[in-house]
Amino acid sequence: xxxxxxxxxxxxxxxxxxxxxxxxxxxxxxxxxxxxxxxxxxxxxxxxxxxxxxxxxxxxxxxxxxxxxxxxxxxxxxxxxxxxxxxxxxxxxxxxxxxxxxxxxxxxxxxxxxxxxxxxxxxxxxxxxxxxxxxxxxxxxxxxxxxxxxxxxxxxxxxxxxxxxxxxxxxxxxxxxxxxxxxxxxxxxxxxxxxxxxxxxxxxxxxx
Numbered sequence: 001x002x003x004x005x006x007x008x009x010x011x012x013x014x015x016x017x018x019x020x021x022x023x024x025x026x027x028x029x030x031x032x033x034x035x036x037x038x039x040x041x042x043x044x045x046x047x048x049x050x051x052x053x054x055x056x057x058x059x060x061x062x063x064x065x066x067x068x069x070x071x072x073x074x075x076x077x078x079x080x081x082x083x084x085x086x087x088x089x090x091x092x093x094x095x096x097x098x099x100x101x102x103x104x105x106x107x108x109x110x111x112x113x114x115x116x117x118x119x120x121x122x123x124x125x126x127x128x129x130x131x132x133x134x135x136x137x138x139x140x141x142x143x144x145x146x147x148x149x150x151x152x153x154x155x156x157x158x159x160x161x162x163x164x165x166x167x168x169x170x171x172x173x174x175x176x177x178x179x180x181x182x183x184x185x186x187x188x189x190x191x192x193x194x195x196x197x198x199x200x201x202x203x204x205x206x207x208x
Contacts, residue, residue: 006096009134012141013185029206034084037094045072053152062108106168107161134185138162
């Protein structure tokens, strides 16, 4: 039993807490899980993550950012995601290509056709079986994230950037309802997790 599941959302919506919760549900249901993240997941991916998120180059161009995301993704697919799926394991990934459409397409306002062409080139026909987008108003997410740590290069963007990111995520869920769904993450954690549990059952990811 193998599935490819991704978790998405703006900063402060609770991805880390809920990633562990989802992993627990999957393992109880018999899945052998590989938990990973983007950008990252490999030596190259983690090195690119550091470059992308650190303040060493705050003037990085949007095109360079996009290409680095897909370079990390190509390595991630080759070294981690595809081998795990071929080994009948379930991959649970903290962000994937939907984040690129949201952050680089929505936030940076890059041409979505560029992203689509890179997606097809790097991924071919591989898409997640289910993407859960934890959704909350920008002010809620940013308030939570502000209590967590110093902002990285992307987290320090202004509210208008994150409004565009959130809108792009919502548009993706509306466009691909067969594999992408929104979770209301502005409520208490137990209510968020109840929604997640129901969606995993609805999409036949869990047994019983």
